Amino acid sequence: MLSKSAAKKFFLIGTVLCSGCFVVLTIDTIQRVPHQTRSENITPEVIHGKDLWDHNNCMGCHTIMGEGAYYAPELTKVYTRRGEPFIRAMLKDPQAMFPGQRKMQKYNFTEEEIDALVAFLKWIGEVDLNGFPAKPDLAPVNPEPVSAAELAHPAIYDQVCVACHSLKGKGGAVGPALDGVGNRFEQNYFVSWLKDPVAVKADSKMPKLPLTDEQILELANFLSQLK
Ligand code: HEC
Numbered sequence: 622m623l624s625k626s627a628a629k630k631f632f633l634i635g636t637v638l639c640s641g642c643f644v645v646l647t648i649d650t651i652q653r654v655p656h657q658t659r660s661e662n663i664t665p666e667v668i669h670g671k672d673l674w675d676h677n678n679c680m681g682c683h684t685i686m687g688e689g690a691y692y693a694p695e696l697t698k699v700y701t702r703r704g705e706p707f708i709r710a711m712l713k714d715p716q717a718m719f720p721g722q723r724k725m726q727k728y729n730f731t732e733e734e735i736d737a738l739v740a741f742l743k744w745i746g747e748v749d750l751n752g753f754p755a756k757p758d759l760a761p762v763n764p765e766p767v768s769a770a771e772l773a774h775p776a777i778y779d780q781v782c783v784a785c786h787s788l789k790g791k792g793g794a795v796g797p798a799l800d801g802v803g804n805r806f807e808q809n810y811f812v813s814w815l816k817d818p819v820a821v822k823a824d825s826k827m828p829k830l831p832l833t834d835e836q837i838l839e840l841a842n843f844l845s846q847l848k
């Protein structure tokens with residue numbers, strides 16, 4: 622049993638030690654912030670994107686860094702998960718990406734505002750979050766050997782096209798399955814199709830996606846090999 626004065630000492634020393642630790646750790650955290658957030662990348666455009674994020678209440682449905690509402694997908698790493706063309710298409714017209722099942726409203730953003738939101742999502746995706754969000758630990762339902770053709774998907778295919786198209790039964794069902802599509806069309810057709818589906822087929826239900834010429838060429842090469 623401690624005497625009264627020993628208890629007092631114990632309390633005082635304990636309090637000073639713990640407060641000391643608290644101050645040191647706080648200073649340490651504050652010093653790490655600029656490096657972990659890559660603060661040198663916070664351009665005026667990123668700040669504008671953050672303002673748009675706040676003013677349009679994206680957090681009313683989405684989370685970033687786990688904060689927000691749980692109605693819509695977590696967006697911290699959306700820049701790498703979905704890629705720029707998907708995000709741009711989504712911000713322009715969600716209905717085009719999710720025909721008939723749109724749950725996100727359409728905003729009337731200008732190109733410049735979309736650039737800013739994309740810059741903001743890119744920056745936030747590069748923040749060092751000590752491993753958050755964790756990669757989902759999903760056990761494969763039907764582990765199959767991955768064939769060489771499957772390994773060769775361009776990254777952009779897995780970010781964007783897979784949302785609507787399937788290959789070997791895997792992927793979305795908004796558009797037709799792309800198995801064997803290389804037997805039906807030529808490389809040049811794929812290039813014009815991907816540039817602007819509506820220009821090729823006036824009533825096309827595939828949206829015009831903001832792809833770069835390089836991405837279009839890579840995809841057209843890939844599609845022509847699907848035989
Ligand atoms: C009313 C709720 C709501 C609001 C507000 C909202 N979203 Fe969404 N968002 C969704 C839903 C739901 C999806 C999933 C696709 C769907 O069903 O439309 C989505 C999908 C997305 C995606 C694609 C994510 C993925 O992983 O496929 C992006 C990017 C996105 N939203 C950005 C934004 C931004 C930026 C804002 C603010 C300007 C915003 N959203 C506001 C509901 C919302």
Ligand code: HEC
Nearest residue numbers: 717718719781782784785795796797824825826827828840
């Ligand atoms: C939002 C959904 C959606 C996305 C995303 C999408 N497509 Fe499509 N795609 C469609 C639909 C719907 C069609 C059928 C168009 C029609 O005939 O009206 C189609 C048709 C096609 C066709 C013609 C297939 C055929 O048999 O006629 C090709 C090739 C194609 N898409 C490639 C792609 C590639 C590559 C990507 C990724 C960059 C992509 N699509 C992204 C919905 C989508």
